[in-house]
Amino acid sequence: MERRNFLNVTLGALALAVVPASVKAQDYRATKPAVWSAHTVDDALKAMYGTTDLVMEGVSLTAPDVASNGGAIPVDFSTDLDIKSIAVYQDANPEAAVCAYTTTKYSINKYSIKIKMGKSGTITIVAEGNDGKLYAAKKTLDVALGGCEG
């Protein structure tokens, strides 16, 4: 058992050493598959960041109060914080994660995207700060006509 632990630790350390120190673009689909199958926002946050502690400041989020068409809800979000990723979650669909951007050194971190929501719910934007904190904004909206065909 001890030997196995030793191996795990060593392999883990090696894997860390291979990743360059600079923040590199990554495909969260490949590196964090659990995020995309999580059914609740909390589970997705845990899979993505290892914590659900959110600081509700620094991120701005604009979405309609009432979405007439749940198939294409415009969501605008931005932040001026120093971040390494920013992601969109919601609690109306079977799975919680919508999309996740890895920032690059060219990013201004101002995004617009259209999303689907099956029913009324809350959108959560989470910006992962380079200081290790999770900054977030939430918006609850009514969806008149669900966008996932039921």
Place this chain on the structure above:
Amino acid sequence: MKVKAKLKNGVIKVKAMAKHEMSTFNMMEKKTGNREDANFITHITGTINGETVLDLSTSQFLSKNPIFKFELKGDTFKKGDKLLLSWVDRKGGTGKGKGKIK
């Protein structure tokens, strides 16, 4: 994929649209009875002059034919440079598009 990029006051504003059904698991279960028929874009990347400028992992909850906008710092790039965007979907399909920075 349609890509429009405009450089103004040091900021490149990008607007893009990918043509894709973006079908969810539930949608396909109703339609064909097989959840595994669901297909949607899972990852989108963007480059200018070989530099990665956009890296976006996505799920089935983007709208059909998703339109998205983002902004970039323009000081490294100039008008006439090409922004290349490409996507991969769940079934391994790919698509791409490019737009000149205007």
